[in-house]
Amino acid sequence: MGKIGRAACIFTPMALAVAALVCLVLIFLSGTKSSSTLTDLYFFKADTSEFRSNSSSISSVVSGTDVDDKLLAALQTTVDSDLKDIYTVGLMNYCDGDKNSTGGYKVTYCSERKAAFWFNPVDVWGLNNTAAEDLIPDSLQKGLNIYKKVAKWMYAAYAVALACTVLEIVVGIFAIFSRWGSFFTTFISTAATLFTVAASVTSTALYATLAGVFDSALKDYDIKASLGSKMLAVTWLAAAFSIGAGLFWFCSMCCCSGRSNSDKMRGRGPVVEKTPxxxxxxxxxxxxxxxxxxxxxxxxxxxxxxxxxxxxxxxxxxx
Known part of the structure; x- marks a missing residue:
């Protein structure tokens, strides 16, 4: 087959690895205000627009509601000052914005980016150092505590997945020349796949749980939460590309030797013994x-x- 044939053999896993890298980079760049595409990528969204519009009509007197008057009063004080219509949470920061007449929203602010970021509504909504800080529903507070801890592992998993994918592409260049290159690339690709899948599973489970906790704890305040379908699609595409790359790297290790027929004719191929x-x-x-x-x-x-x-x-x- 020769070197050209081997190069063609590893083109598929290399292309899949590059695609996985692009997806991971998009996850890390989510929440960048300079691009509307990147601000549309988020794991979690809290919609407080209905609360802002109807905060004065929400009352604990209404039958069937479970509204705390003190918490409601604290939230109402933020309506005219700090509270926005939309809050979206990415991997390293959050963004907020206001809804427009078409039903969409315009991002007006994105927080500073930092590792192991977690979204704290008490701090973001300006409820810290107020009576409302102690009135957050227990279910929401427990969910936030778990979220804070798991967010560190999730960020670490994405960071390792990104680093391993970059290393996979670099080492994969040497796979053109030998099966040993494929062997080491397959080993690195396996690590990249494991961490990409682990990060995807963690983020999906974590933010699905957080959205459920938000809805159940704050639904009486007309505050809604939802998952970001685009971000979940990107992270699972990264996982799928990474798995595919690993499988093809393994195949390139088992076949596509890179030796041409002329090599074999010159005595560099396998020696065939004579029949006794x-x-x-x-x-x-x-x-x-x-x-x-x-x-x-x-x-x-x-x-x-x-x-x-x-x-x-x-x-x-x-x-």
């Missing part, structure tokens, strides 16, 4: 005999008395 108990032509062990006999190797055999006994042009030899 076959005839092989031999040269004359004697310096006598006519020219034709020496040229053909048909040298007469002689007994102990130097009497000619016959011709044996081939020797019996166990190769």
């Amino acid at each position: 108990y076959t005839y092989e032509r031999v040269n004359s062990p004697f310096g006598t005999g006519n020219h034709n006999q020496q040229a053909t190797g048909n040298v007469p055999l002689r007994d102990m008395n130097h009497q000619q006994t016959g011709y044996e042009p081939y020797s019996h030899r166990n190769v």
